[in-house]
Amino acid sequence: MEFDSSPVFLNSEKITRYIDGRWDSLISCLETSFVLYSSDDGQVIQPVRENVTVRDYNGLLFSMPVCSSPHEALATKIITVYNDNHLRGLPRIQGVILLFSAVDGVLKAILEAPVITAKRTAGATAVATKYLASENPKILAILGAGVQARSHFEVLTHLYNFEEVRIWNIHQNNGEKLVKELNDKGFHCVCCSNVEEAVRDADIIVTATFSKTPILKAVWVKPGAHINVIGASNPTSQELDPELMRSAVVYTDSREAACVESGDIIISEVEVYAEIGEVILGKKEAFRDKTTVFKSLGMAVQDLVSAKLVYDAYTSDLQK
Numbered sequence: 001m002e003f004d005s006s007p008v009f010l011n012s013e014k015i016t017r018y019i020d021g022r023w024d025s026l027i028s029c030l031e032t033s034f035v036l037y038s039s040d041d042g043q044v045i046q047p048v049r050e051n052v053t054v055r056d057y058n059g060l061l062f063s064m065p066v067c068s069s070p071h072e073a074l075a076t077k078i079i080t081v082y083n084d085n086h087l088r089g090l091p092r093i094q095g096v097i098l099l100f101s102a103v104d105g106v107l108k109a110i111l112e113a114p115v116i117t118a119k120r121t122a123g124a125t126a127v128a129t130k131y132l133a134s135e136n137p138k139i140l141a142i143l144g145a146g147v148q149a150r151s152h153f154e155v156l157t158h159l160y161n162f163e164e165v166r167i168w169n170i171h172q173n174n175g176e177k178l179v180k181e182l183n184d185k186g187f188h189c190v191c192c193s194n195v196e197e198a199v200r201d202a203d204i205i206v207t208a209t210f211s212k213t214p215i216l217k218a219v220w221v222k223p224g225a226h227i228n229v230i231g232a233s234n235p236t237s238q239e240l241d242p243e244l245m246r247s248a249v250v251y252t253d254s255r256e257a258a259c260v261e262s263g264d265i266i267i268s269e270v271e272v273y274a275e276i277g278e279v280i281l282g283k284k285e286a287f288r289d290k291t292t293v294f295k296s297l298g299m300a301v302q303d304l305v306s307a308k309l310v311y312d313a314y315t316s317d318l319q320k
């Protein structure tokens, strides 16, 4: 019997076709992935990711393997993160996700990683925000104007009807460019010239930068705000002032990863109160009235469920 073992290759354009406009499905898959990860029953096996430093070029290589029994799938995301790539006119994050069957080990698909990384990170934030933010948020502030800033704008404006969306970027011209791009699509956003102005009275704040040192201070943040911390994914970088970290209830995606990868947690010496999966499971409380931080590191299981969503949509399209 012939066995066609060739995996399909899904490039960014194809992935966009199968994932765009599907925020609700993606958010629901990601919510499930948080629950599976934080359950104690071993349905998801996900070691802390490995990384290799490329010292000469300010780069990193990450390897992120995972097995999810309920999905009968294995995946590994392999990405490079090159902080100086904007100077080369290249994206900072590049790579692929390999999706295998857990039943027979067959490699089903190779998917370019950037679009899924952008969407699943924002989708994961959406899940955390749904549980942790105040019920009727009016002001959104986004710090950063890159890939994650865009996907976070998309998902959070999909979930909420904000009265105001403010964007700040270290290079104001890029902040203005993003604001123009969004306003041309019919939104109403404003570009702020400093962080304090951007976050004043904000109900939801997203930090999505490559800053190594804190950009957001406790005194600027409204008590009860919810902050999604997307950048600073290594033990020596911070986006939040330690005082702010200490004044908030801190949630994360993976406690195990946070304790070795998050500078915001390690340097501030704060306790992680809960994984967001534990909140969804009802094992830990969602303190909506307090200032909350969701420290997102990014998990391989998020890539697995998102890659599977895209792959399943692609294969079912082929059968039509």
Ligand SMILES: NC(=O)C1=CN([C@@H]2O[C@H](COP(=O)(O)OP(=O)(O)OC[C@H]3O[C@@H](n4cnc5c(N)ncnc54)[C@H](O)[C@@H]3O)[C@@H](O)[C@H]2O)C=CC1
Pocket: 081, 086, 092, 093, 117, 121, 144, 145, 146, 147, 148, 149, 169, 170, 171, 174, 208, 209, 210, 211, 212, 215, 229, 230, 231, 232, 233, 296, 297, 298, 299
């Ligand atoms: N938690 C997660 O699952 C994931 C986190 N990330 C992290 O999110 C952050 C943003 O990633 P992308 O949007 O893909 O990158 P990007 O390159 O598209 O955007 C980066 C933004 O950071 C700004 N920036 C750079 N240096 C800065 C500094 N010193 N201070 C303030 N702003 C600065 C840039 O102007 C730009 O607006 C990175 O830290 C990345 O590692 C990325 C993917 C997944």
Ligand SMILES: O=C(O)C1=NCCCC1
Pocket: 079, 081, 093, 117, 233, 297, 298, 299
């Ligand atoms: O989960 C991911 O994907 C990433 N996390 C932090 C660094 C860049 C990519």
